[in-house]
Each structure stands twice: as C-alpha cells, then as structure tokens.
Amino acid sequence: MTAETAFGQSLSGQPWRWRYRGGDDLQRDLTDQLLLARGIEEADLPRHREPRLRDFLPDPSSFRDMDQAAARLADAIEAKETIAVFGDYDVDGATSAALLARLFKQLGTEPMLYIPDRLMEGYGPSGAALVKLKEQGADLCITVDCGAQAFAALDEAAKAGLEVIVCDHHKCDATLPTAHSVINPNRLDETETGAAHGHLAAVGMAFLLGAALLRELRKRGRFVDGVPEPSLLPLLDLVALGTVADVAKLQTLNRAFVTQGLKIMGQQRNIGLAALARVAGLKKAPAARDLGFALGPRINAGGRVGEADLGVRLLTTEDEAEAEEIAARLDRYNEERRAIEAAVTEAALEAAEAQGDSPVICVAGAGWHPGVVGIVASRLKERFARPAIVIGVDEDGMGKGSGRSISGVDLGVAILAARDSGLLVAGGGHAMAAGVTLAPDGTGALHAFLSDRLAADVETARAGRALVIDAMLAAGGVAGALCDRIEAAGPYGAGWPAPRVAVGPVRLLNVGVVGNGHVRLRAVGDDQRGFKAIAFRAADTAWGQALLHARPDERFWLAGVMKRDEWTGGDAAEMHLEDAARA
Numbered sequence: 001m002t003a004e005t006a007f008g009q010s011l012s013g014q015p016w017r018w019r020y021r022g023g024d025d026l027q028r029d030l031t032d033q034l035l036l037a038r039g040i041e042e043a044d045l046p047r048h049r050e051p052r053l054r055d056f057l058p059d060p061s062s063f064r065d066m067d068q069a070a071a072r073l074a075d076a077i078e079a080k081e082t083i084a085v086f087g088d089y090d091v092d093g094a095t096s097a098a099l100l101a102r103l104f105k106q107l108g109t110e111p112m113l114y115i116p117d118r119l120m121e122g123y124g125p126s127g128a129a130l131v132k133l134k135e136q137g138a139d140l141c142i143t144v145d146c147g148a149q150a151f152a153a154l155d156e157a158a159k160a161g162l163e164v165i166v167c168d169h170h171k172c173d174a175t176l177p178t179a180h181s182v183i184n185p186n187r188l189d190e191t192e193t194g195a196a197h198g199h200l201a202a203v204g205m206a207f208l209l210g211a212a213l214l215r216e217l218r219k220r221g222r223f224v225d226g227v228p229e230p231s232l233l234p235l236l237d238l239v240a241l242g243t244v245a246d247v248a249k250l251q252t253l254n255r256a257f258v259t260q261g262l263k264i265m266g267q268q269r270n271i272g273l274a275a276l277a278r279v280a281g282l283k284k285a286p287a288a289r290d291l292g293f294a295l296g297p298r299i300n301a302g303g304r305v306g307e308a309d310l311g312v313r314l315l316t317t318e319d320e321a322e323a324e325e326i327a328a329r330l331d332r333y334n335e336e337r338r339a340i341e342a343a344v345t346e347a348a349l350e351a352a353e354a355q356g357d358s359p360v361i362c363v364a365g366a367g368w369h370p371g372v373v374g375i376v377a378s379r380l381k382e383r384f385a386r387p388a389i390v391i392g393v394d395e396d397g398m399g400k401g402s403g404r405s406i407s408g409v410d411l412g413v414a415i416l417a418a419r420d421s422g423l424l425v426a427g428g429g430h431a432m433a434a435g436v437t438l439a440p441d442g443t444g445a446l447h448a449f450l451s452d453r454l455a456a457d458v459e460t461a462r463a464g465r466a467l468v469i470d471a472m473l474a475a476g477g478v479a480g481a482l483c484d485r486i487e488a489a490g491p492y493g494a495g496w497p498a499p500r501v502a503v504g505p506v507r508l509l510n511v512g513v514v515g516n517g518h519v520r521l522r523a524v525g526d527d528q529r530g531f532k533a534i535a536f537r538a539a540d541t542a543w544g545q546a547l548l549h550a551r552p553d554e555r556f557w558l559a560g561v562m563k564r565d566e567w568t569g570g571d572a573a574e575m576h577l578e579d580a581a582r583a
Contacts, residue, residue, distance in 0.1 A: 009581060009582065010467065010543075010579050010580075010581045011542065011543035011546045011547075011579065011580045011581060011582070012467075012541070012542065012543040012579045012580075013542075014465060014466060014467055014579065015466045015467070016466060016467045016468075016469055016502065016559065016579070016581070017466045017467075017468060017469065018468070018469055018470075019037045019038075019468040019469065019470050019500075020033065020036060020037035020470070030485050030486070030488075030489075031049060031485070031488045031489045032045055032049075034470065034486070034489035034499055035048050035049070035489055037470060038489075038496060038497075048255075049488075050259070051255040051256035051259045051260075052256055052259075052260065053253075053256050053257075053260060055256065056252050056253040056255075056256045057208075057211075057253060057256070058193055058194075058197060058208075058253070059193075060208045060209070060211050060212035060215070061212070062191055062193035062194050063183055063185065063190070063191065063193075063194040063197075063205075063208065064182075064183075064187060064189065064190055064191060064194060065181035065182055065183050066181075066183055066208070066209065066212050067212065067216075068180070068181050069165045069167075069180070069181035069183055069209060069212070070209065070212035070213045070215070070216040071216055072140065072163070072165065072180055072181065073140070073142075073165070073209075073213050073216075074213060074216045074217050074220060074222075076109075076139060076140045077104070077107050077108070077109050077213075077217070078220070078222075080108075080109070081139035081140055082111075082112060082137045082138050082139050082140075083104060083109060083111045083112070083138070083139070083140050083141070083142065084111060084112040084113075084114060084133045084138035084140070084141040084142070085097045085100050085101055085104075085111050085112070085113050085114070085141075085142050085144060086114045086115075086116075086125050086129070086130070086133070086141055086142065086143045086144070086146070086147075087113070087114070087115050087143075087144045087145060087146070087312060088115075088116075088123065088124070088144070088145040088146045088202075089115050089116060089117075089118050089123075089302075089303030089308040089311075090145070090245070090246070090300055090303055091241060091242055091245035091246065091296045091299045091300055091311065092145045092201050092202045092203055092242045092243075092245065092246040093115070093144060093145035093146065093202065093303075093312075094115070094242075094299055094303075094311035094312045094315060095203040095238040095239070095241050095242030095245075095315065096144035096145050096167070096201075096202045096203040096205075096206040096242060097113060097115070097144050097312045098238055098311075098312050098315035098316045099203060099206050099207060099210065099235050099238045099239065100142060100144065100206055100209070100210065101113055101312070101316050102235060102238075102316060103210050103213070103230060103232070103235065106230035107217070107230060112133060112136065112137075112138055113309065113312055113316075114129060114133060115303070115308045115309040115311075115312055116129060116308060117308050118303055118304065118308060118370060118371055119370065119371070122400065122426075122437065123146065123426075123435050124143075124146040124147065124149065124150050124153070125143050125146060125147060125150045125153045125154070125157075125164075126153050127152060127153040127155070127156030127157065128156075129153075130153055130154070130156060130157035130160070130162055130164070131156055131157065131160045131162070133162065134157070134160045134161060134162040135160075138162060139162075139163070140162075140163050140164075140165070140180075141157065141162055141163070141164045141165070142164070142165045142166075142167055143164060143165070143166050143167065143168065144167045144168070144202050144203075144206055145167075145168060145169070145170075145201075145202035145203075146168060146170075147164070147166035147167075147168050147177065147179070147182075148166060148168040148170045148171070148172050148176075148177070148182070148184055148186075148428065149170065149171075149172075149173070149177070149426070149428040150166075150177055151177045151178070154166075154177040154178045154179055155177075155178050157178075158178045163180045164178075164179045164180060165179065165180050165181045165183070166179045166181065166182045166183065166184065167183045167184075167202065167205050167206055167209055168182075168183070168184045168202055168205070169184060169185060169186060169198070169200055169201060169202045169204075169205055169430065170184070170186065170412070170428050170429055170430055171186055171412040171413060171416055171428060171429060171430055172184055172186055172187045172188055173188075173416065174188050183205055183208075183209060184205070185197045185198045185200055185205065186198045186430070197252075197253060199248055199249040199251060199252075199254060199495070200243075200248065200253065200254060201242050201243045201246040201248040201254075202242070202246070203238060203239050203241075203242030203243060203246075204239060204242075204243060204248070204253065204254065204257060207232060207235070207236075207239050207257070210232050210235070211232060214229065214230065214232070217229075233260070233264070234264060234269055235264075236257060236260050236261035236263075236264045237261050237262075237264040237265040237269065237270055237273060238261075238270070238315060239257045239258075239261050240257055240258045240260075240261025240262055240264075240265060240288075240291060241261070241265075241273070241291050241295060241296065241299075243257050243258055243261075244258060244288050244291040244292045244296065244491075244493055245291060245292055245295075245296030245299070245300070247292075247432060247433070247493070247494045248494060248495075249494050249495025249496070250288070250491060250492065250493040250494060250495050250496035251495050251496060254495075255491065255496060258288055258291075258491045258493070259490075259491055262285070262286065262287065262288065262291075262491065265285065265286050266285030266286070270315065271317065271318065271319075271320050271323045272313075272314035272315050272316070272317050272323045272326065272327070273295070273314075273315065274323070275314070275320070275323040275324050275326070275327035276295055276298055276299070276314065276327045276330065277290075277294075277295065278327070279298070279327045279328055279330075279331040280294040280295060280298060280331070281294075282294060282295075287487075287490075287491070288490065288491035288492060288493050289492075289493075292493065297334055297337075298327075298330045298331055298333075298334045299311040299314070299315075299330060300337075301330055301333035301334040301336070301337045302329075302330055302333055303371070304333075304337050304369075304371030304372060305333050305336050305337045305340060305369065305371045305372075306329065306330070306333035306336075307329075310326055310329060310330055310333075311330070313326055314326040314327060314330065337371065337372060337375075340369045340371070340372050341372040341375050341376060342516070344365070344368045344369060344372050344373070344376050344390075344392075345376050345379050347365050347368070348363050348365065348368070348376050348379075348380060348390050349379075349380070349383070351363035351364075351365065352380050352383075352384060352388070358386075358447070358451050359386060359387075359450075359451045359454055359455040359458040359459070360386060360387045360388070360389065360447065360450040360451045360454055360458065361380050361381075361384060361386055361387070361388040361389065362388075362389040362391070362443060362446060362447035362450060362451075363380075363388075363389070363390055363391070363443075364390075364391035364392070364393050364399055364401070364443040365391075365392065365393065366393045367392070367393070367394075368390070368391070368392035368393070369392060370392045370400045370401075373390040373391065373392050373400070373401050373402045374390075374402035374404070374433070374435075376390045377389060377390040377401075377402050377403055377404040378404045379537075380404075381404040381405070381406060385406060385462060385465060386406065386458055386462070387403060387404065387405040387406060387409055387411050387450070387454060387458065388403060388404055389401050389402070389403040389434075389436065389446070389447075389450070390402060390403075391436065391438065391443055393440075396440070397439075397440030397441065398425075398437070398438065398439065398440060399436070399437070399438035399439075399440075399442060399443060400435075400436070400437050400438075401435070401436045401437075401438070402433070402434070402435050402436075403415065403429070403433065403434045403435070403436065404432065404433055405431065405432050405433070405434075406458070406461050406462075407432075407461060408457060408460065408461035408464070409431075409454055409457045409458055409461050410431045410457075411429060411431060411432065411433065411434045411454075412428065412429040412430040412431050412432075412433075412434050413431075414434075414450055414453050414454055415427040415428060415429055415434040415435075415436060416428060417449075417453065418436075418446055418449050418450065418453075421449065423438075423442060423445050423446050423449055424436050424437060424438055424442070424446070425437040425438060425439055432494075467500065467559055467578060467579050468497070468500060469500055469501065469502050469559060470499040470500055470501060471499065471501045471502075472501070472502050472503075473501050473502070473503045474503070474504075474525055474527070474529075475503055475504070475506050475523060475524065475525025475526075475527070475529050475530055475531060476525060476527060476529035477501075477503070478501075478503055478531040478562055478573045478574075478575060479571050479572070479573050480564045480565070480570070480571040480572060480573050481571055482562065482573070483562050483563060483564045483573050484564075486498075486499050486562065498561045499561070499562075500559060500560060500561055500578065501559070501560070501561075501562060501575075502557050502558070502559045503523070503525075503531075503557065503558050503559075503575065504525075504555065504556055504557035504558060504583050505525070505526065505555040505556065505557065505583035506523035506524055506525050506530070506555065506556055506557075506558060506583075507523070507524050507552065507553070507554070507555055507556075508521050508522070508523060508547060508550045508554070508556065509521065509522040509523075509524055509530075510522045511547055511548055511550065512548075513539045513548070514534075516537065517537050517538070517539035517540055518534055518535065518536050518537060518538065518539065519534065519535040519538045519539055519544045519547055519548060519577075520532075520533075520534050521533050521534075521547060523556075523558055523575075531565070531572070531573060531574055531575060532565060532568075532574040532575075533558060533560070533574060533575040533576070533577050534574070534575075534576060534577065535547065535560075535576075535577035535578075536576065538577070543579060543580055546580065547580060554582065555582070555583040556580050556581065556582055556583055557580065557581045557582075557583055558575060558577055558580050559577065559578055559579045559580065559581070560575045560576050560577040560578045560579070561575065561576045561578070562574070562575055563575070563576060
C-alpha cells in the first residue's frame with residue numbers, strides 16, 4: 001500500500017511516501033528500522049546504534065595541510081609566540097574560536113581573540129584587521145569558519161609578516177589563498193578521506209586540528225614529568241552546538257560529535273553554556289533541537305544585532321557572574337532580533353510573492369537589517385520550497401545578503417560562479433547556505449543568473465519533493481514512551497531527519513491561532529483518545545486554513561513529528577504538524 005492510497009490527498013498538495021521501502025519487519029528493533037530507513041547498511045548498524053568518536057574519527061593527517069598546521073602551532077606554543085584566533089560572528093565561528101582558545105589556555109598560551117563586526121566589517125578577515133593583529137603583537141593567526149575566499153586579506157597579512165592558518169569548511173576555488181596552511185575538507189585537491197568529511201562544520205575541523213596539535217606535542221615529549229595532556233572530550237559540547245547551529249548534516253562523524261557532545265553539555269561543564277540554558281528556560285539536559293532553536297539563536301543574536309564577540313566571550317569565560325551577565329544580554333538581543341526579523345520577513349514575503357514561480361527567490365530591500373537576512377531567507381525557502389536570497393541594501397546602495405538552498409541544489413557553487421562572472425563584489429558559502437555582497441542595482445542580474453543556472457536542479461529537486469512518512473499510528477499511539485524509543489535512533493537534524501508519523505483518522509477540536517501564526521488544536525481518534533498538536537507558521541497557508549475551518553464531523557490524517565508533552569507530563573505526547581490529509 002502506498003502512502004498516497006493510505007492517506008488520500010494532502011492538503012498542501014505534496015505527495016506522501018514511505019521512507020523505508022524494505023518492508024515491515026515487526027520482529028526488528030525500532031532503532032534498527034529507523035537506521036535502515038536513513039540509509040545505514042545492515043552490516044554497519046552496530047556502530048550507528050550508539051555513535052562514538054572512536055568508530056568515526058578519521059586520522060587528522062588524512063586532511064591536506066593538517067600536519068604542517070599542527071607543527072606550526074606546536075612551534076608557536078613551545079616558543080611562547082602570540083597566537084590570534086580570528087572567528088566568524090555566527091555560532092560555528094564562535095564555537096570554533098572558543099574550542100581553540102580553551103585548548104591553547106590549557107597548553108599555557110593565552111590567545112588573542114578577534115570576531116569582526118557584521119555591520120562595520122562584514123564576513124571574514126579583512127586586511128586591515130589582520131594587519132592590526134600583527135601590530136598588536138600576533139605572531140600567528142588562525143582563521144576559523146572563514147578565510148577560504150579571503151585572497152586580498154591574506155595577501156595583506158603576508159606582506160605585513162603575519163603567518164595565517166586557515167581552518168574552514170566553505171567552498172574553495174582551484175587556487176587557494178596565500179597562507180601557511182589551508183585546512184578545509186572542501187578543497188578541490190582534498191584527499192579522498194578528507195573530502196568524505198566535507199559535511200563537517202568548521203568547529204568539527206577545529207576539533208581535528210586540536211587532535212593533530214596534541215599528537216604533535218606528544219611526539220615532541222611535551223607531556224612528560226608530570227605535565228598534563230589536555231583532553232578534547234570536555235570540549236565536545238562546543239562541537240555539538242556549532243555543528244547543529246550551522247545545520248551541518250548529522251551523519252557519520254557529525255552524529256558522533258553531537259551524541260557525545262550532548263552528554264558533555266548535560267554535565268554543565270561550560271559555565272557560559274549553563275547560564276545560557278537557564279535564560280533560555282531549558283530545565284532538562286539539552287537535546288539537539290534545543291541547540292538549534294534555543295541556544296544557537298541566542299549566541300547568533302550577538303553577531304546579528306548586538307556585539308559580535310559576546311558569543312565567544314560567553315563560551316570561554318570562567319567567571320560565573322560574567323557568564324550570567326553575558327547570557328542575559330544575549331537573551332535581550334535575541335528578543336530584539338525577533339522583532340527585526342518579523343518586519344523584514346513580512347516585506348520579503350510580499351516581494352517573493354511578486355516573483356511568481358521563479359526557480360530562485362531573490363529579493364532586496366532598503367534598510368533590511370543584514371543581521372537577519374539569513375533567517376528570513378530560511379523562512380522563504382521553507383515557505384516556497386525553492387532556494388532564496390535575501391539582500392539588505394544600505395544607504396550607498398550596496399547590498400549584503402544571505403541565501404539558503406533546498407536539498408539537491410548547490411547554492412555555494414552557483415554563488416562562486418556568479419562572483420567569477422563579475423556579478424558580485426564578494427560571495428561564497430557551501431551547498432545549503434551562502435553570503436553575497438553586491439554593487440548598487442545588482443540584484444536583478446544576480447536573480448537572472450541564478451534562476452538560469454539553477455532552474456534544472458530546482459525543477460528536479462521539487463519534482464522529487466514529498467513528505468516522507470516513517471510510521472502510521474492511531475491517535476492512542478502518540479505517547480511519550482514511543483517518543484523515548486524513537487530518540488534512541490537520534491540525534492536528529494539536517495541530513496538525519498526526525499521520524500515523521502501519520503496519525504489518524506482523527507477529528508479536530510479547539511482549533512485556533514496562537515503566537516505568530518501558529519495553528520493549535522486537539523486531535524481525537526475514534527476511540528476518544530487524543531493529543532495536542534501545533535502547526536508552526538501555518539495559519540496563512542492553504543493547509544492551515546483547511547484545519548482552521550474544518551467541520552466537526554470531518555476526519556483527517558495528521559503528519560508530523562512527535563514530542564513528549566512536557567506540560568501535561570506522564571506518558572503524554574504532542575505533535576508538531578507538517579501537513580494533513582482528509583481521511
């Protein structure tokens with residue numbers, strides 16, 4: 001039986017299909033069923049049931065330039081040189097910088113930390129910033145989550161006598177920038193093993209650099225005569241946070257990073273993260289979803305609308321009072337960011353609607369805050385199921401924007417091509433996200449270029465779009481105990497989707513709109529057992545309207561993800577809805 005015949009016509013118009021097509025084996029463990037449905041081979045199930053670093057961690061030497069970077073860092077530490085860490089202003093950059101800073105401190109080196117201001121300096125290292133670090137005493141600089149495209153800036157650094165190690169994960173050109181080392185799994189000349197880890201976030205690469213550094217120092221006899229060797233394992237909470245917040249695919253090594261990092265985070269070893277969890281209202285040990293929706297946005301808020309270095313300061317402080325103060329400020333900035341985002345989203349949605357069925361959405365607006373354009377692009381991508389670029393235009397007409405893509409459409413490569421064609425002042429990124437800087441009146445040409453280049457890929461991706469269902473349940477099956485069994489196959493996120501269930505047939509009670517356009521309801525099955533459900537930002541969609549205007553006697557199938565109902569407690573669960581179909 002196909003999902004289409006089982007559930008009927010989707011209210012959103014997209015087809016539903018089963019994720020796992022290997023047949024139902026009722027004797028098989030649920031965790032194994034979910035792993036198989038996510039592409040794991042039968043023989044590989046054991047190491048995926050409980051992802052551990054030792055089962056997935058590659059030899060750091062597998063990556064080009066890793067050993068020479070580790071040797072240069074070891075030289076700097078032994079000679080007590082001043083090391084600067086230059087990070088991006090987002091969560092991946094902050095966690096990468098914090099990880100290396102904490103490691104260097106344990107090795108007796110106090111690093112300089114530099115996070116550029118998004119509005120005043122823009123993305124990545126500038127020549128002026130690197131020269132300034134040299135003038136302030138830096139002997140060596142490491143750029144994290146940036147640098148792969150910083151050709152002019154790194155040329156200036158070299159002329160000033162500052163050696164630079166690039167630790168990045170963004171798309172690279174065939175020609176690399178001037179640097180002592182360029183560590184990046186997305187180098188075009190990367191080894192087979194290194195390229196297989198192209199889905200790692202920058203913080204994952206920083207962890208591997210840390211492992212290579214410790215190995216190099218161990219070879220040199222650093223950790224003898226009572227000199228302790230630092231452990232990288234307590235820093236896995238930073239790796240988990242950066243990985244999830246950067247929407248890196250939770251596959252292979254990334255799953256191990258996040259699985260083990262969540263355990264470390266639950267121990268509250270990092271007082272800054274613990275303070276942030278408190279202001280975010282997290283009363284239990286964080287789950288992967290909390291990293292992406294509660295902790296990550298607050299750290300990002302500093303770089304978006306506040307002070308760019310607040311995130312890395314929070315993640316490196318050892319002062320509890322300072323941690324509480326910074327966490328509170330980030331929480332306030334996050335509220336400010338939400339208000340700005342709502343205004344820009346409203347305007348961007350209107351502009352996107354006017355572009356009809358263009359393969360790529362590309363909208364720009366005067367005064368749109370560059371700190372929220374990435375989030376708004378994500379909203380448009382979700383709403384229209386197409387790649388979206390959102391650009392804020394300043395008083396001089398210059399545009400700075402961010403783009404988000406859909407699965408199967410490599411936006412990063414397209415942006416590099418647009419830059420090489422002279423359509424951008426600057427641009428770069430990876431498959432799912434990219435950033436752009438445009439000269440005045442450059443939006444139209446960029447839109448035309450991307451629409452033409454990506455049209456076929458977008459058409460293929462959208463043709464294959466479907467709501468993928470893992471299981472079919474009656475209303476009484478929505479229970480906390482089943483949620484716990486499902487979690488055993490996690491953590492879930494990008495590239496490792498949370499199991500989606502279809503529940504029904506159910507009638508809808510107490511349907512209404514809450515918050516920012518969310519549809520809230522209670523669903524009741526034929527046996528009178530029921531559960532709560534919410535469809536986020538669905539009130540102005542066709543399927544959300546169908547739910548809001550459902551007749552009392554209508555019956556539906558509801559599709560979405562189950563979560564424990566923390567408010568009701570006990571064995572109760574609720575659903576976060578993604579679609580519905582009339583039964």
